[in-house]
Amino acid sequence: MRERLHPLDEFRAMRTLNDKGDDAETIAAVFGTTAAVVTQRLKLASVSPTLHDVYAADGMTLDQLMAFAVSEDHERQEQVWDLGNHGYTMAPRFIRDRLTEASVRAADRRARFVGLDAYVAAGGSVMRDLFEDDDGGWLTDVALLERLVDEKLNAEGERVGTEGWKWVTVSRELPYGFQRGLREIDGTRPELSEAEQARVDAIHEEAGALEDEWQDMPELPEEIEAKIDALDTELASLVERPLTYDADELARAGAFVTFDQRGTLLIERGYVRPDDEPQVEQEPDPVTGEVAANDAAIEPSQPGEGSRPAHPAPSDDSDEELVKPLPDRIICELTATRTVALQDAFAQSPSIAFAAVLHAIVLSTFFLASRESCLGISVNRAVFAAQAPGLKDSPAAKAIAERHARWRDRLPKSDKEIWDALQLLDGSEQAALFAHCAAYAVNACWEPAPKYDNGRTSAHTIARRIDHAHVLARTVGLDMVAAGWAPTVENYFGGITKPRILEAVAEAKGPQTAGLIEHLKKDDMAREAERLLADAGWLPEPLRTPVIDDPADDASSLPAFLADDVDQTADYAVAAE
Incomplete structure (x- = not known):
């Protein structure tokens, strides 16, 4: 054999x-x-x-x-x-x-870029x-790849700069909320010429014919796929052309250049910084017709307190026959009286109060520095002292951005038209928009308390904030695992000590599993911990919502009229006719 x-x-x-x-x-x-x-x-x-x-x-x-x-x-x-x-x-x-x-x-996004x-x-x-x-394999020369990324990104930034923008920011990854506090200018899409429109129609016709011919085939031949891709590329170059902008706006605005998770170049054009906004001349007072001047003699007064000067200004008998503008102090006193009366009437009209607050926070969320509301209410957005890598591309951040874009497209472009537009929404739509705007004010961030009292925050204030964030998380049923978070080298293990890594593995997988990686160096230990806990559903303490034993003790109990969420809230969201 x-x-x-x-x-x-x-x-x-x-x-x-x-x-x-x-x-x-x-x-x-x-x-x-x-x-x-x-x-x-x-x-x-x-x-x-x-x-x-x-x-x-x-x-x-x-x-x-x-x-x-x-x-x-x-x-x-x-x-x-x-x-x-x-x-x-x-x-x-x-x-x-x-x-x-x-x-x-x-x-990897860098390799694709x-x-x-x-x-x-x-x-x-x-x-x-x-x-x-x-x-596609693995790229072994990481240093070369990093250099090529920087060179290509900077070259794209220089190319965008030739379009005439005042500034161009180039970054591998834009932080979450990068456009916050900036005004986005409007652009127009150039019209297609007759020849271009004819070519667009021809591409649609050719693509439709290919689809009809090959729709019953389980797999397309390579040459047909290549032809369809070429048609898609040509169509995109004709239809998705850059917007054109007003020359004055272009000169004061800027652009961001980066690339997304697919390695596709991403250019965000047309953002104006507050310092670059044109100076607006002060408007004349609607009552006196004069430009208001700073009156240092006027001091704020509380409702019910006398605000007349102890010694009234002497009258000028020679001018008695002339109709002079009302004195500034009289105007202040009268409008203060009207404000108190308006506050009382406002408090007795919950539906109108809801509509007015919604109007104010919509202006604060979608329009920069709008003054179309008389309410001293705005959305104070949470400020992140530090951001985890990839926060902008997390499922939650993408959901917020998509929801914001849908509302932005639906709302009027002018803040002067917002009030009337909100009255056309039904109760559930108003409630949904209210929740979207109010969400930007949610702040569950921990921050190191200053050593000395700065009058803004303290360890006690931060602790109370986190406690209430737990209440809110329990109420809305927050689940960070379902939200897509999992511990990795980049977002957790790479920034903590070896004992902390071992503690996490032992808690999720048991002491015996933790013992298997105890001998490794820090970098290897972090990578192994990521692999071991990939599907474990484990969360570090800052991401956990404490569980309470007795729900009756929880401050998250809602009033009866909010117990059924949006459906009941809608009854209170109907704006006044």
Whole structure:
């Protein structure tokens, strides 16, 4: 009986022929297989000889050997294999993760932004996995990739700057709320010429014909997919052209240049900083017809207190026949009296009060420095002293941005028209808009209390804020795991100490699991903790909502009229006719 060759002997035999100059097709003919199989076998033959010996002695499986073939660094291969002596389960996925941890996936936003062709042309190398779908592989020269990202991003910033903007901010990742406090100017989309419109119609017709022809096919041929992609690209270049802006507005506004999670260039144009706003001349007083001047003699008074001067100003008998403007003090006193009366009437009209507060916070949320409301109410947005990476792209941040965009498109462009527009909304719509605007004021942020009292915040104030945030979280049923948060090296483990990492793993997976990574260095320990807790649903204490034993003791109990959420709130949201 003839015994079959050990796979390792076959790998080595193929490598011997390859070293002699035979190509994959020639070797495939000798062994009666395909060139693709030969390429894979040659890759397996390039693994460390030490690991070959382990495989020959049946110390590892073929799947494990294939996982080691993803890297050509024999020393690193052997280091990863030695981890098995410390109790690690040497699953193929674990091996691949360890061998590729110092590289960047081709699907990474940075790699997509630069492009694999540009990276390779600059001298970069790509590590591929011939045995599994690797989604394009891994880029091994991280320093080169970072340099190419900066060069391309800065070049795009310079190109946008030639459009005439006053300033251009270039950033790899714009923080959440980057446009806060800025006024967005309106632009117009250039009209298509007759020739361009004709081409758009032709593209639609051609794309429709292709869709009708291939709609019953389970898979499109590559040439058809390429043709459809080309049509989509051409159509986008015709339809999605940059907006044009007023020259004066363009000269005082700026733009942000970055790229998104798909590696697509993202340009946010047309934002005006408060310091660049044109100076508005003070309007004449509607009563006197004169420009109001600062009157240092007028002091605020409380309702019911006398505000007449102890010594009235002497009258000028010679001017008795002239109708002079009312004195400033008289106007202040009369309007103060009217304000108190209006406050009392306002308090007795809950539906109108709701509409007025909604009007005020809509102006504060969608219009910068609007003065169209007489209510001293605005949305004081939470200020983040520090932001976790990727906050802008979190599911919650995207949901808020999409909701804001929907309301912005629906509301009038002028703040003078907002009041009338709000009256056209039904009760549930008003309540939904109210909740959206009010949400910006929610602040559950902890911050280090100043050593000395600054009159703004203290440890007690911060603690009370966090306590009420817990009440609110319980009321709305906040679930940070469902919101998409999971501990990673970037957002948690990379910024804490080793004992804290071990504590987290022990709490989520048990002390025995924590003991398996106790010997690792900090960086390796952080990466292992991320892997172990990926699907554990574990949260660090600042993200947890404390559970109370007796719901009756919770301050989150709602009044009866709010117990059914929006449906009941809507009854109070109907604006006055």
